[in-house]
Each structure stands twice: as structure tokens, then as C-alpha cells.
Amino acid sequence: MTKIITISNQKGGVGKTTTAVNLSAALAQKGKKTLIVDCDPQANATTAIRINKSSLDYSLYHGLIGEAAISDIIQTTAMDNLMIAPSDVELIGFEVEMMAVKGREEILKKLLATLNENRQNSDIFDYLIIDCPPSLSLLTLNALTAADSVIIPLQSEFLALEGVGQLIKTIKLIKQSFNPSLKIEGILMTMFDKRTNLSRQVAQDAEGYFKDMLFKTKIPRSIKLGEAPSYGMPVITYDPSSIATQCYLELADELILREDSLTTRVGE
Ligand SMILES: Nc1ncnc2c1ncn2[C@@H]1O[C@H](COP(=O)(O)OP(=O)(O)OP(=O)(O)O)[C@@H](O)[C@H]1O
Ligand SMILES: [Mg+2]
Numbered sequence: 001m002t003k004i005i006t007i008s009n010q011k012g013g014v015g016k017t018t019t020a021v022n023l024s025a026a027l028a029q030k031g032k033k034t035l036i037v038d039c040d041p042q043a044n045a046t047t048a049i050r051i052n053k054s055s056l057d058y059s060l061y062h063g064l065i066g067e068a069a070i071s072d073i074i075q076t077t078a079m080d081n082l083m084i085a086p087s088d089v090e091l092i093g094f095e096v097e098m099m100a101v102k103g104r105e106e107i108l109k110k111l112l113a114t115l116n117e118n119r120q121n122s123d124i125f126d127y128l129i130i131d132c133p134p135s136l137s138l139l140t141l142n143a144l145t146a147a148d149s150v151i152i153p154l155q156s157e158f159l160a161l162e163g164v165g166q167l168i169k170t171i172k173l174i175k176q177s178f179n180p181s182l183k184i185e186g187i188l189m190t191m192f193d194k195r196t197n198l199s200r201q202v203a204q205d206a207e208g209y210f211k212d213m214l215f216k217t218k219i220p221r222s223i224k225l226g227e228a229p230s231y232g233m234p235v236i237t238y239d240p241s242s243i244a245t246q247c248y249l250e251l252a253d254e255l256i257l258r259e260d261s262l263t264t265r266v267g268e
Pocket of ligand 1: 133
């Protein structure tokens, strides 16, 4: 079974891409066959694992508009078990081009459903991790419609919780319409700095508000996490002994463990 997880928060710069890339790398390191689906026209996840966009024949955009099969799009990476469906800036066009198309919210879901076709059992993906743009756009709607669950990264800073209510409302609407089985996998505190009162206060508020929806693992503020993308590597290979590496591996463990048991159902 392939589990599809969307990383979403319409707020910009909260650690969506960092989490998509490094959680995927951590899952791959643990032997899980993982595909990053870069659903953001900014293509930060694509760049972060050193895919040269100018050399690509196809990106996710071509799959979404029916010009390429998913097998033509996906690329290997320097890590075993880790692959990517890369993005490119032309993905911006998807929003406008699909505006009047019937079933436009299901296009990614249908594309991903073809992924395991013609694959041997041992080649079937364990996880698809979808990185979203910072908006509640048609791309995000597609990502939430395609997913089994969603991880919401929350930056440990002032006003972090603002907007999350809106996102949860949107998730509930999608659950009532396009994707009845959508779950919230968990809320993830990112850029956590245990030395600051503010970080601790935001974490405390989030714990009070989200309770066991919050992942036990908090991602610390880490220079290594900021540096790794400029070397085209996940932090796991950039600095295997860093705390950031340890935390994303712990998050992967937590995810694998809570699979099916603790997953919180939206609206129940
Ligand atoms: N835990 C962290 N410690 C330090 N820097 C971080 C951490 N997480 C993310 N960053 C840095 O913060 C910036 C924003 O992170 P990231 O790109 O992951 O956010 P995002 O939510 O994907 O942004 P966008 O909304 O633009 O897609 C990046 O420069 C990233 O390297
Ligand atoms: Mg991003």
C-alpha cells in the first residue's frame, strides 16, 4: 500500500519544503521507497535535491496537463529509495489552464493513481510526500484531494496559529466533498528554539490547542537545515550527525509507528 501525505500550510516559509525533502529522505533511509511530489511552481524541493530543472524534458506540469506519463517525469536522486516528480515554474499555468475544466481538483489524484501501474511489488512506493505552494490554490486543492493525510508544519513564532483554523476548515470542506477519507496526520512544530520564551510559549499553546494531533518530535531551528538545500542535499546526507538529521529520522519513526493507529480523523 502506498501512503500519500500532503505537507500543507498556506502561510509562506513555515518549513513545508524543508519537511517534505527531509522527511522523505529520512523515510528513504529507513528503507521506505519514497517519492517527493513537488507541487509548487517555486520548485524549491526540486532544487533542494539537486535536480537541474533546465535539463528536464518533463516536469509535473506535463503530467498534469496530460502531455507526459508519470513514469516519464520521475527522477532518481543521489539517495537509494528516494525519487522525485520535479516541478518547474510553468506549473503556474496549471491554475489558469484548468480553471474551467470539470473534475479539475482530481487531476493529480488520477495522475498518481497510475504510478504503481506496471511496477513489480518490490518497486511499489511506500510513501508519496507532496510539497504544496503557500496558498489554498487549485494546486493545493489537488494535493489535498490526492492525499490520504496531511501534515501541517507550524513555525514556532508569533502568529503561527493564525490561519491554521482556516486551513483546518478547508480540510474539513475537502473531506465533505472531494476526499472523504482525508485525515490530519499531524501538526509539526518547526524552527523550534527551546532557548526562547516565544518558541516555548507557541509550543505550549499548540499543545493545548491541538493535543495529540501534535507530533512529539519538534524540528529545531538549525543552520544545517538552511544550508543543505544550497548543496543540493537533504540534511541526512549533508550532515548525518546533526540534530536536524536526528529529528527528521525521529519524525519518520513517529510517522511509521502512528500509521493507522493514531491518525486523527478530521471532524470526528
Ligand atoms: N528548522 C529550520 N531551521 C532553520 N531554517 C529553516 C528550518 N526550516 C526551514 N528553514 C529555512 O527557512 C526558509 C523557509 O523554509 P521552507 O522553504 O521549508 O518553507 P516553506 O513553507 O516551504 O516556504 P514556501 O511557503 O515559500 O514554500 C528556508 O530558507 C529554509 O531553509
Ligand atoms: Mg516551499
